[in-house]
Amino acid sequence: MGFEGIGASVRRKEDVRFLSGKGNYTDDINRPGQLYAVIKRSDRPHATINNIDVAAASSAPGVVRVFVGADMAAESIGGLPCGWQIHSKDGSPMAEPPHPVLAVGKVRHVGDPVAVVIAESKQAAKNAAELIDVDYTDLPAVANLTDAVAGGAVEVHDGVAGNLCYDWVIGDKAVVDGVFANAAHVVKLDLVNNRLIPNAMEPRVALGDFDTSSGDFTLYTTSQNPHVIRLLMGAFVLHIPENKLRVVAPDVGGGFGSKIYHYAEEAIVTWAAGKVRRPVKWTADRSESFMSDAHGRDHVSTAEMALDAEGHFLGLRITTLANMGAYLSTFAPAVPTYLYATLLAGVYKTPVIYCNVKAVFTNTVPVDAYRGAGRPEATFLLERLVDVIAHDTGIDRVELRRKNFIPADAFPYQTPVALQYDSGDYQTTLRVALANADWNGFEARRTAAKDRGKLRGIGISTYLEACGIAPSAVVGSLGARAGLYEVAEIRVHPTGSVTVFTGTHSHGQGHETTLAQLVVSQLGVPFDQVEVVHGDTAKIPFGMGTYGSRSLAVGGSAMVKAMDKVIAKGKKIAAHLMEAAVEDIEFKDNVFSVAGTDKSKTLTDISLAAYVPHNYPIEELEPGLDETAFYDPKNFTFPGGCHIAEIEIDPDTGVVEMVNFTAVDDVGRVVNPMIVEGQVQGGVAQGIGQALLESAIYDPSGQLLSGSFMDYTMPRANDIPNMSVATENTMCTHNPLGSKGCGEVGAIGSPPAVINAVVDALKDYGVRHLDMPATGAKLWSIIQAATPRMAAE
Amino acid sequence: MYDFTYQKPGSLADAVKVLSGDPEAKALAGGQTFIPVLKQRLNKPTTVVDLSKLGLSGITVSGDKITIGAMTRHADIAANADIKAKIPGLAHQASLIGDEAVRHRGTMGGSLANNDPAACYPSALLALGGTIKTDRRSIAADDFFQGMFTTALEQGEIITAIELPIPEKSAYEKFRNPASRYAIVGVFVAKFPSGVRLAITGAGQGGVFRHTEIENALSANFAPDAINGIVTPPDDLNSDIHASAEYRAHLVGVVSKRAVAKAT
């Protein structure tokens, strides 16, 4: 057994159970007397509910109860709350229409829950759900952003004029307009960020349990943040005090953001379990996931850059329409504002920026954070715009970037859009990526490809993101209705092994390994004597969960803080046992020693003394060695780097083949290089999916056309090239680990690199920009349209 | 799925009897199409008749033809040495169907009986000019396919085997739907002493079809360039979120040329 602390590529201990089929996922949990819930969902994009006839369903075989929205309303069950409030530029709060758990009065998207059947078997519940007769009057629907904001568009929510949730700005328009008026060049780009469907491998599941003796509720759910669910569902929806509600999120098979939110089904099964006094389980079908998991992205933007004669960025002006879907999902309003517009400086020293975001309701599934959340949208816009500037001005795209980078000696760097970057070195990540990708050898590869009849292109993206969310007071001032600290309890057991209770949640990231490595390094406890516990509100202290690449930067920092407390207390115990002054006690590699002597005690000696306090400073010190720390970050962290994509297009079919992908990221301190590499690879795979393959398509009437894997193109292994993944790290300056986060960088940095490569490959066809996904059909049409013109020239 | 009764008869006669006696009874082969349909509750059979105990699988070569039992799995067709040597296009085609799991369950008879307009095998049967053997008769390929999801099979009729003439050369080229990986355009080309047959799946609104203009050009000159200049009108072709009819029409030419280039 070699070194297993910070910096070691320790194999993921959780993989043994995942890969051998021994994971404990929510659907693996069954409670005695369990019933099954099946949800009757709207097949209409927008309709008035005249009547719901549940008589036949209620008396169908095996059915225990059928509930509709009115049943919940009769008990004053609340709607699903939104966790973030944005204010419009005129100071008014965003429109926050009710989001009933089961539809009341109207349905607003295909998949909107209308009724629930609780039955002895899933089969019986499904049979009965077909017998529910909903009498609808169809209403006109709006599915896309431009239709929704057009004059005279139907209102998704009565009284929400123009379907506008908010009209938000950042930056000073007059100042930015002034810069544009005097600029040597202005480059303008219209672009779309395509709507995505997360598709975690494990569909959502919720199991509500009610203990008839204690009156306690337990919800087992596929969540990234069980305490957030307990707070939202208990306090705002079901009015169950927290001492009576336990939320368990066991092994979770992928989330990518889609399992952050409090969903209707969680409230339904918990409430129903109390009504029927038996456990109630709901398990999503894959087709249900497509129409009920929050979708991602879906922006339409116009971006303009003002430049001086040499190509320095002088000012950026942006307007964005952001789709919220039919209702506000938990963190939806924050995504296109504070997770998007604040990132628009990117890695560039653009002095002034103005961005206006209109969030819009449509008759579609709610949209919320999806791997990267706002930062991929900002990065795609910025990195496409930079390439278009290079195209329009003739300045080399690498040179243009270098010229405008924030220099490495400028940190801390205050951007014009609120954020203050603590560290970074964009020239270095660029230089290393160019070398790793053999950028200079590209033209030879392009020529060789041409000889094979292929159009080869290379594209670059120098990106930055903000994660490690976030300082509670800052986010509070921006509208968050929660704090975003993290918590850890380090329990040193009597014989010196350790259990970590973390408020973060692992749903594929490998925390059981990474977080254990922190304990190896800080306390010198062997890796196999460290257990990481997460995902159960009955076990862990109140933590905020995992999203926004925060687990190591925030949750790991809380652990370091708690371990510092363990060491401090251990020193006092050691001083007592070795009859030395506390100031003379040193701790290193599991051993407390008295400076300048050969006296020492192991951590096990100390923990044993702490729990068997016979010889112990009991007057000054409590027994036990169990410390908890909450850590509220001082700032966001700012990973960044350079991604380079190389592609070939078959001009006969338009199909793009990814041939090379190079990532050089700055993620701060790396705890497990293998896990970082895996996270980057996975993120890049998702980014390639967005860039080339994936697209949630609604027809104009609001029907989801890409509602299954037959039509929604998930990337497969052979769509993804072998990647060169490396890091060039600068340390985060404000957390004790120096770590920045790596979970989302791949999905953020890669899409513009891929599209920049596609546009580069098509440069002889007069292509300046194209929107994602760059499918064969789309590229073939572009090539087709350009070919006669090229022939004529 | 809805409830149904399940039967696994031991003889063809018994299977035919159950299927013929009840219009709501359905045959089950590999289940790779039928079971997803059942799970989505798009079909409500009274009885499901499992064909796996009828002895309908196996591959035999006799003279100028290969006979493939209806229950032969895709994976066995892809791996069969005789098929690889004598109809390499078919072995290659089978290797491109679905994924490993699908290929180890799905059967040739099931695929042909289903006649999905984007399925692969219909193009092989039609291009090779094969014959469908059933419990009661033989049906020529040219008569078998009758529009999407429709065949000449009668109520309760079971495909027992597929008889395929051995061509001089064959190849299958598939342009996949990026999401489902079925064919957007799949082309099977077969060169016989008597001439060339070329069938296209995935593209046509009515399912698989022969492209006689391309066949004539290739019969005169079996080379990719012989197809140059042949324009396929988009009028009768499919259009969906993945590919317009115009794109499919264009791909018919591209994919046909690639199939010919590959034919061995």
Ligand SMILES: Cc1cc2nc3c(=O)[nH]c(=O)nc-3n(C[C@H](O)[C@H](O)[C@H](O)COP(=O)(O)OP(=O)(O)OC[C@H]3O[C@@H](n4cnc5c(N)ncnc54)[C@H](O)[C@@H]3O)c2cc1C
């Ligand atoms: C993920 C996935 C990917 C796929 N990709 C492809 C692809 O790329 N290309 C492709 O061609 N196919 C593809 N398929 C379909 C696959 O080839 C199926 O095997 C085939 O469509 C049906 O064959 P089966 O043996 O599974 O038949 P079943 O599903 O069992 O039956 C299909 C139908 O045929 C009837 N039937 C079956 N056998 C007989 C018989 N002997 N006589 C009369 N009627 C019969 C059944 O009653 C049923 O109506 C895919 C399937 C899946 C699940």
